[in-house]
Amino acid sequence: MDIEKPAITPYLTTRKLNPENQETPIHFLRQTITPTEYFFIRNHFEYPLQTQEAFFLPIAGEAMRPTIFTYQDIIRMPSKHLTLPLECSGNNRAFFDPKVYGEQWEDGAISQGLWKGVPLKDLLALIGLKSTSLEVVFEAYDYGKRKDLAGKFHFTRSLPIQKALHPDTLIAYELNGKPIPYKHGYPLRLIVPQWYAMASIKWLKRIVVIDHHFKGPYQEIDYNYFPYKDNDLGKTPVTQINVNSVIQQPVNRSILDNGKHIIEGFAWTGTGVIIEVEVTTDGGESWHKANLVQEQSPLYSWTFWKYVWKVPNKGEYLIMSRAKDSFGHIQPFKAMWNRKGYGYNGVYTVKVKVE
Structure with a gap:
């Protein structure tokens, strides 16, 4: 009797179960769009209990016509699709030196999705912003305790009015062609292109337009x-x-044979587009x-790249990659250290041994 070979598939990497935090297996995915089942998961609290109230979105504050939009109202409005990555601001935190406290994310707290939604500016136009509008505050249903403050807090943050009115800031309701999964924000979530994912x-x-700077703990602390x-x-x-x-392949501490190898990965940025990726093997x-897979890096989307490495001799090698964007920003050798461990972008480094 023939026995069918089992399918070999990657798995999410668990960082914490309560609240759930999982990394995408980015070294083994080559798709422009990350399959939904492999999308990274970042939570501050336990998953919220959803009721029918979740299908109503109030927008109030510095508005001439405060309005409660229904889910059906929103999905009937003119929409747009955006392909863009969401990256946790703590992605790569484990690589800071000196080490910092916090979730020890390695390099998988990033995924790219095809998002569909309504530009937030269209909703704000319907309610009529007052001239005093300065920021837009977004409150989520998830909430819980913090270790540094008494009481319970909903996850709440604001955007400056200019970013809120950007035509590609979306109130999204679909991910990869289907309603956003519950774990990723169903039924409605904010999508803020080119900002770290804590903004999305x-x-x-609910949404509240305010005439002052928001001072919540997820904004100020x-x-x-x-x-x-x-x-x-x-x-x-x-x-x-x-x-x-x-660098997706080879992975760190790989043992390779002599000959020719493909060094490959992807690059991304929050300003402009990727215009160049360089690789060093010494x-x-x-x-x-490196060769960029796309001739023109698309706005927002990450860019795949490849470099053919002809290994000269056996031995140990230090491989690095660095990206450059259209605004002239280049990955530094050493990321800017900060005590909460955000925004790591030091040159990506892997060590390999050729035998």
């Missing part, structure tokens, strides 16, 4: 760069994604341009 709030409960360990000097908010790249002494 899941399980939207978390998601800020603190350059110093013992004081808050130089504090700046985490916003745009830093230019970055990853620890940075010489750099070589």
Whole structure:
């Protein structure tokens, strides 16, 4: 009797179960669109209990016509599709030196989806913004306790009015052609292109337009760069994604045979588009341009790249990749250290041995 060979598939990498935090197996996926079952999961709290209220989205505050939009109202409005990555701002936190506290994400807290939704600016146009509007606050249904403050808090953040009115800031209701899965924010979530994923709030409960700066703990305490360990000097908010790249293959500490190998991965940025990726196989002494898979890097989307490496001799090699975007930003050798471990984008490094 013939026995069918089992299917070999990658798995998510678990960082925590409660709240659930899982990494995408990025080294083994070559799709432009990350399959939904492999999308990374980042939660601050347990999953919220959903009721019928989740299908109503109130928008109030500095508005001439405060309105409660229904889910049906939103999905009937003119929509758009965007292909873009969501990256946790703590992605690669485990690679900081000196080490920092927090979820020890490696390189899989990033995934790319095809999102469908309604531009937020269209909803804000319907309610009529007052001239005093400064920020737009988004409150999620998920909530819980913090270790540093008394009481319970909903996950709540704001966007400056200019970013809220960007034509590609969406109230999304589909991921990869289907309703957004519950774990990723069903029925409605915010999608903010080119910003780290803490801005793309899941399980939207309500939106409030305000005439002042929002001071919630997920705005003022978390998601800020603190350059110093013992004081808050130089504090700046985490916003745009830093230019970055990853080597998908070979993986770190691989043992390779002599000959020819393909070094491959992808690159992404929060400003402009990727225009160049360079690779070094000698620890940075010489750099070589990789081939970008796309002739023109699409706006928002990550860009795949490849480099053919002809191994000269047996031995140990230090391989690195660095990306450059159209605004001139280049991956640095060393990421900007900050005590909460956000925005890591040091040159991607793998060590291999050729036998």
